[in-house]
Amino acid sequence: MTSPLATRIHLLITFVLVTCATLGGVCFGLLMGGRTTALVAAGAAGLGAGIGSFLARRQIAALFHPDPDAIRADGYAEGIADAVLVTIATYQAAVFPLTPDGVSETERQARRTLAYRAAAYDGLPLAVRVSAAEALEAVDQGVDTKRAQAAMRALALTVYDHRAER
Numbered sequence: 001m002t003s004p005l006a007t008r009i010h011l012l013i014t015f016v017l018v019t020c021a022t023l024g025g026v027c028f029g030l031l032m033g034g035r036t037t038a039l040v041a042a043g044a045a046g047l048g049a050g051i052g053s054f055l056a057r058r059q060i061a062a063l064f065h066p067d068p069d070a071i072r073a074d075g076y077a078e079g080i081a082d083a084v085l086v087t088i089a090t091y092q093a094a095v096f097p098l099t100p101d102g103v104s105e106t107e108r109q110a111r112r113t114l115a116y117r118a119a120a121y122d123g124l125p126l127a128v129r130v131s132a133a134e135a136l137e138a139v140d141q142g143v144d145t146k147r148a149q150a151a152m153r154a155l156a157l158t159v160y161d162h163r164a165e166r
Contacts, residue, residue, distance in 0.1 A: 021049035
């Protein structure tokens with residue numbers, strides 16, 4: 001029976017850690033008081049390192065075999081989705097300004113470019129990318145304010161639905 005790679009690596013690291021702790025305990029004990037103190041310090045240091053390594057074995061194994069649900073709860077994709085929502089909302093504000101001539105054509109174009117770049121990011125969940133594309137299409141037409149607001153509302157709900165449960 002062969003053990004998995006994570007177990008073998010952890011065993012090797014444990015062996016090195018316990019050996020170094022034991023040798024450190026021997027050196028410390030010899031400096032402090034002789035052979036008896038060296039044996040006691042070596043035993044205590046080696047035992048402490050071994051127990052610590054034994055207690056950490058689950059965390060070490062989790063590093064090599066991550067839980068797929070833990071990847072979803074990362075938070076990075078959530079932050080990117082929130083950033084997409086904000087960039088598309090600022091683009092919408094540029095297309096439908098509160099005052100006539102409130103936004104220059106250069107600024108509108110810059111906000112559009114930023115919104116499209118953010119929405120095309122590969123780290124986004126697929127549902128958020130699709131909803132962002134629909135919102136960008138509605139805003140790009142620039143004719144129907146209600147349609148753009150409905151698309152933005154749908155994007156906000158999609159972003160909210162893809163957040164990890166807390």
